[in-house]
Amino acid sequence: NAGVMQNPRHLVRRRGQEARLRCSPMKGHSHVYWYRQLPEEGLKFMVYLQKENIIDESGMPKERFSAEFPKEGPSILRIQQVVRGDSAAYFCASSYRGELFFGEGSRLTVL
Amino acid sequence: QQQVKQSPQSLIVQKGGISIINCAYENTAFDYFPWYQQFPGKGPALLIAIRPDVSEKKEGRFTISFNKSAKQFSLHIMDSQPGDSATYFCAASRANAGNNRKLIWGLGTSLAVNP
Numbered sequence: 349n350a351g352v353m354q355n356p357r358h359l360v361r362r363r364g365q366e367a368r369l370r371c372s373p374m375k376g377h378s379h380v381y382w383y384r385q386l387p388e389e390g391l392k393f394m395v396y397l398q399k400e401n402i403i404d405e406s407g408m409p410k411e412r413f414s415a416e417f418p419k420e421g422p423s424i425l426r427i428q429q430v431v432r433g434d435s436a437a438y439f440c441a442s443s444y445r446g447e448l449f450f451g452e453g454s455r456l457t458v459l
Numbered sequence: 460q461q462q463v464k465q466s467p468q469s470l471i472v473q474k475g476g477i478s479i480i481n482c483a484y485e486n487t488a489f490d491y492f493p494w495y496q497q498f499p500g501k502g503p504a505l506l507i508a509i510r511p512d513v514s515e516k517k518e519g520r521f522t523i524s525f526n527k528s529a530k531q532f533s534l535h536i537m538d539s540q541p542g543d544s545a546t547y548f549c550a551a552s553r554a555n556a557g558n559n560r561k562l563i564w565g566l567g568t569s570l571a572v573n574p
Contacts, residue, residue: 390564
């Protein structure tokens with residue numbers, strides 16, 4: 349049973365470009381979380397999604413960030429017009445019975 | 460405002476020793492307290508978790524002690540090994556509608572176990 353799959357593992361963007369991060373949850377899991385981790389810090393909740401629904405986006409910045417989890421395909425975290433402060437590791441997790449299982453993360457570097 | 464406070468920030472232990480990491484929380488509505496282990500370049504991996512109806516939970520060399528009245532919980536790693544060298548995070552959450560597990564994380568403890 350494959351774990352949570354994230355891609356790309358590393359992404360470099362210039363300021364003003366768009367970043368798209370993808371996450372496929374574990375088989376049988378229908379809940380996806382996105383977290384952001386800055387260097388030397390813990391993870392910060394961004395958004396919680398079920399298939400075709402955003403359940404809780406209280407941690408998402410109001411502008412430039414969006415997330416979706418379509419009926420078919422992976423969950424996508426989209427960051428428009430990236431700035432240097434967006435440089436971080438973005439982790440996706442899927443849940444089963446309340447326990448979260450994390451992917452290996454996508455590391456975004458904004459030049 | 461840090462809702463989950465973790466200490467120490469870093470810890471060095473000799474092989475075979477006991478590693479102890481502490482966390483304190485503020486929100487009495489929290490009902491789930493996991494510990495995660497993270498190696499460099501990897502995602503966090505769930506180690507062990509506890510709910511407030513028990514005061515201790517043990518899995519192998521890892522033990523969580525929970526003090527509800529003090530709003531504190533700690534991770535003990537017995538017989539620490541060099542392979543345990545990693546960053547450890549405590550977290551807390553409360554069950555919301557739709558089974559949302561929005562974890563609130565501590566800032567992490569970097570553990571180094573010397574051979």
